[in-house]
Amino acid sequence: QSVLTQPPSVSGAPGQRVTISCTGSSSNIGAGYDVHWYQQLPGTAPKLLIYGNTNRPSGVPDRFSGSKSGTSASLAITGLQAEDEAHYYCQSYDSSLSGSVVFGGGTKLTVL
Amino acid sequence: EVQLVESGGGLVKPGGSLRLSCAASGFTFSSYNMNWVRQAPGKGLEWVSSISSTSSYIYYADSLKGRFTISRDNAKNSLYLQMNSLRAEDTAVYYCARESGGDYDYWGQGTLVTVSS
Numbered sequence: 417q418s419v420l421t422q423p424p425s426v427s428g429a430p431g432q433r434v435t436i437s438c439t440g441s442s443s444n445i446g447a448g449y450d451v452h453w454y455q456q457l458p459g460t461a462p463k464l465l466i467y468g469n470t471n472r473p474s475g476v477p478d479r480f481s482g483s484k485s486g487t488s489a490s491l492a493i494t495g496l497q498a499e500d501e502a503h504y505y506c507q508s509y510d511s512s513l514s515g516s517v518v519f520g521g522g523t524k525l526t527v528l
Numbered sequence: 529e530v531q532l533v534e535s536g537g538g539l540v541k542p543g544g545s546l547r548l549s550c551a552a553s554g555f556t557f558s559s560y561n562m563n564w565v566r567q568a569p570g571k572g573l574e575w576v577s578s579i580s581s582t583s584s585y586i587y588y589a590d591s592l593k594g595r596f597t598i599s600r601d602n603a604k605n606s607l608y609l610q611m612n613s614l615r616a617e618d619t620a621v622y623y624c625a626r627e628s629g630g631d632y633d634y635w636g637q638g639t640l641v642t643v644s645s
Contacts, residue, residue, distance in 0.1 A: 449630075507631070514589070515575065
């Protein structure tokens with residue numbers, strides 16, 4: 417049971433927009449900690465996709481965007497492409513845990 | 529180019545020990561906090577441990593209960609994870625990751641640890 421809750425799966429057709437939610441609580445996202453997002457393609461290491469809630473590292477297409485409100489955060493992907501099919505994870509910190517780093521359980525995005 | 533290369537994984541019996549290494553290059557290793565993150569087969573990401581740039585601050589996931597020890601050698605640009613009393617549930621790919629402002633901006637390719645008799 418992950419501290420941050422993500423839907424196990426989402427899907428969309430090429431060109432469509434999908435969103436992936438990351439729901440936390442008052443001890444993590446709601447406490448003001450930043451949320452970061454990672455993309456993991458099959459058989460590869462995770463890659464930073466969004467940092468500090470809304471920022472894209474250099475090289476990440478602007479089709480990917482992040483937002484945060486209250487105890488939740490979201491990753492939006494517009495203009496869906498086949499290459500976006502991957503697992504996506506949110507990450508934050510939790511003040512109630514030793515060391516504090518927490519990940520969401522991950523969401524598998526399927527491009528139909 | 530930033531590179532993180534893990535090594536030391538393999539097959540170990542329950543109760544055994546293993547030491548993972550992560551060789552860093554392409555950046556000033558001594559300026560960054562470093563972390564270990566693991567991923568069990570078919571499962572999600574799980575944070576394992578973090579160590580500050582000067583080794584002053586070290587944290588572990590509660591689930592490890594003192595069995596793992598993180599360390600680093602800034603002179604050798606290397607990060608380590610000593611794993612003792614290994615259990616089947618420790619079977620996972622172990623990634624080292626560079627921490628930057630709370631996120632992990634670079635990851636290694638991972639090393640597989642299999643705990644089985």
